[in-house]
Amino acid sequence: MIAPLFPFQAERYLADLRDRTAGSAPDTVREFAWLWSCGVLDVRSDNLLIPVLVTQADLPIEPTLARRNRERGWGLPDTYFRDRLERGGCLLLIESAGEASGLYPRCRAVYIPGPLG
Numbered sequence: 001m002i003a004p005l006f007p008f009q010a011e012r013y014l015a016d017l018r019d020r021t022a023g024s025a026p027d028t029v030r031e032f033a034w035l036w037s038c039g040v041l042d043v044r045s046d047n048l049l050i051p052v053l054v055t056q057a058d059l060p061i062e063p064t065l066a067r068r069n070r071e072r073g074w075g076l077p078d079t080y081f082r083d084r085l086e087r088g089g090c091l092l093l094i095e096s097a098g099e100a101s102g103l104y105p106r107c108r109a110v111y112i113p114g115p116l117g
Helices: 011-021 029-043 061-072 080-087 098-102
Strands: 050-054 090-094 108-111
Touching: 011 029, 011 050, 011 061, 029 050, 029 090, 029 108, 050 061, 050 080, 061 080, 080 090, 090 098, 098 108
Parallel strands: 050 090, 090 108
Antiparallel strands: none
């Protein structure tokens, strides 16, 4: 295996998201979060949209992500999520928090209120 040429900043965050959403029910936003985090981890590029799973309990998003960054040891800079959210560098995967889709207009958002199909 070839080592990356530079550190991949979001690796610990994405691994945590992947592990928290592994085994999610099919056709749900959590399964989509798992798939997207696996894909970005495989590519290992900070230039891709970083998935952010958003539930009602995660609002407001920025302080929640900053707190989790410290608690879970993701090792990201303090302004990592704020900067990405403002620039449109995140994919918001919204579960039961539909109002979150308008908070960051530069970000793409996926809102799945229930099972697909």
